[in-house]
Amino acid sequence: MSYLSISNVTKQFGDTVVVDNFNLDVEKGEFVSFLGPSGCGKTTTLRMVAGFEIPTSGKILLDGADITDKAPNQRNVGMIFQSYALFPNMTVAQNIGFGLRVRKEPEDTIKQRVDEMVGLINLEKHADKYPYQLSGGQQQRVSLARALANRPQVLLLDEPLSALDAKIRVSLRAEIRAIQRSLGITAIFVTHDQEEALSISDRIVVMNTGEMEQVGTPFEIYNFPKTRFVANFVGSLNTSDAEVIDPAKGLVSMDGVQFEAAEGTNGRTKGDKVKIAIRPERLSFASEQKKANVVDCTIENITFLGSVVRIQVKIGNSKFNMDTFNNPFLELPKIGAKEQVTCSKEAVLVLDE
Amino acid sequence: MAQTALKPNAPLPALDWKKWLGVLPFFLFALLFLVLPSLRLVIGSFTNNDGQFTLANIIQLFEEKSILDAYWLSIRVSAVTALGGGIFGFLLAYSVTVGGLPRPLRSALITFSGVASNFAGVPLAFAFIATLGRTGFVTALIENLFGVNLYKQTNFDLYSFAGLSLTYMYFQFPLMVLIMAPALDGLKREWREAAENLGASATQYWLRVAFPVLLPSILGSMILLFGNAFGAYATAYALTGGRLGIITIQIGAQIRGDVLHNPGLGYAMAMGMVVIMAVSLVGYSWLQRKTERWLK
């Protein structure tokens, strides 16, 4: 049996269904992200695990025990908030020791545990400072230590990095992941940032308007998106209207330009209207060896994005982005030039319209 | 920043002192009608009848029993109404912010507090005479309901310490409501949730987080309330007609005629008030800074 089991959980606020029939089993030590746009129900689901919201129906089991209706202070889960939520009247050490203190642990146990935690987040020098004297990244590390000091069964992180600068965000997310691995703690991480979810998780739950769209490893989610929403939300994607021409061979046509898709057309019949989707990095200029999916195009625009050069091309009547790694010897075409681009059969996704 | 900004019409960089000409009228006004009058009192406190420097007035201030009594009465009235108004105002602000009362009651209370904290002086005194005077509405109500005549069967007197304090409360606790409501709004929901998440009960959250966070703001506001009552004159004068000798009424008497037979002593009395007010303002701003750091 799984460690944390969320089964058939639905949450309604009045008539609005915020979370609809959510099912997820999380293994011990696993790092799972809930990914989706704001209002998709990811935070509400997390808050139901924390006990701040009670599900309208469904059950939440933690290590075999039913915690669905338990008060937040009766369950042993650690929560980290986007706004850090450090107590402003307490020092770093007092914040970290708060949970142990309200549980009436002996003072020397508290001190020992606080020292250990302060060491874990490398803030030994700042133990006696107040939150307002720390940077955002430091404050969020304190909040992590505070949650971990109680030895929670599950660690819940509610967009913990959203309020931080880009650089700190990346380094802190690595730090969170490293600490989580070393302690072997089960973690649920809520984010709207797909890059964050892809980089940090064992598994990702993509959510939209209260429903689970897809559950899978980052690799699966990125490379084999099951729905159009997932394909669009995770990574960037070129999409265009198309029509099925030959279901057996996986041929689709977009404004008369033919593409071949490796996974076939999933039981669609000839003449079905579909969307085809190709990730920008899967497109490249055609070289002689390649035979499949070589199409004519016109160069529309070229944008430098640092490590990547994004070239906008027009195929038929649709504009596609093509990403190429930047290097000093890159030969770029002129705007308006006619070229040929290609992509593998595996790169062409066929999605419902 | 200012140098790089585009300022086509701006005059050439002026000499530094010329910039200060822009605030000269304000400083001149403050000098004439605020600083000089205050300074006059300070100088007067250290001057004897012959115009020479003396500390005698200050020393006499601490020796004259009637003056000390007046200060003491003022301090008591101010402290009692600051404490009572502070606690009551805090509870009211609590009940409409985080206490779970319907939203419209909050705006009603805030509006009413704005009015009541500004409703003072003669009208307030008359309102309380109509309420708790010998034939006042509440006096009669209590006699009808409980058969107790406040004036005959208890020691109550509107024109005394208790009566004045009750009257001052009318503008004190609304002031507290006005200051505390935003402070209570500053309590983040996440603090409560974080505390619960770490295993704290509601009581533990209030005792260990919310109350300590609010404490500087509560104390600071109470100091403000203290000063608010301490400097009040009109309400007390209209209510008691000058019979209750709080310090502002004593000073008023000294202005009308030199009742102390020593102008210097009158000045010293006024300066003593200013000193007490200044100390409370310093205390207030110190606590205010602490609050701002926590609740930003």
Place this chain on the structure above:
Amino acid sequence: MASTQDGKVAEMNMLARIRRIPFWSWFWFILGALYFILPLYATLKFSLGMERDVIGFKAYGRAFEDPEFLSTFLYSNVLALMTIIASIVLIVPTAYWIRLRLPEARRIVEFITLLPFVVPAIILVFGLIRIYSSPINVPFTEMTLLQPLTTFEVGTDILIVAGYVVLGLPYMYRSVDTGMRTVDVRTLTEAAQSLGASWFTIIVRVILPNIRAALLSGALLTFAIVVGEVTLASFLGVPTFGPYLFLLGQHRAYEPAALSFASFLLTWAAMGLIQLFTGGQGQVSGAH
């Protein structure tokens, strides 16, 4: 079996709901409401009882008919208007100049605007009387420039308006300064300048309209302070509404109650308008 369980659940839900009703919040709120309302109700009830066994507005009629009421009330309103104008003329350019060119003066000016908290009305009037009850001489000579301000009407008018400006200073300054901060007058000015506007145009067409709400709320608060003010008026001997009401109270019963209730309504109107302009931020004053 099932039905008894359902019954139990329903009962528990009831209990939970009762516990969710914030008893103490209601208790304090009702107590506060009573404290607010009782004195007003008592005043109103008393003022309506001038004629034996009849509830009527006779006291109000009598009070409003008194020519002395009319003249003192008018006088108070004129003084309030003068005070508001003087405050604006004094404070707006100062606050503007500090934001624009002289940020280094901010601390000292803010300190001065806080001084009236330390110098209550009774002390202020004490000092004003002592300073301005002697003639104003040409410096270092015995040549009199001006008779003592306290000895003639225009003189006391000047003194009382100046005193009221001082009393209202903390509120007016804060109101104007906050208004200027929220619209960022500095950027507005620079934008207007880059579009070629003159200083006059900038102030009249750009700055003032943008701090209108702040000015109005400061003005209304000043109005509320001045109209019923007693301390300065009575010591300077200016015949305004406050001292009139006080004297009326010495030998009449019903009319002062009527006027007290009326002035409560006036305060209410001023504060209500402020709420309207500032969007519900309570304002705080203190001329007690």
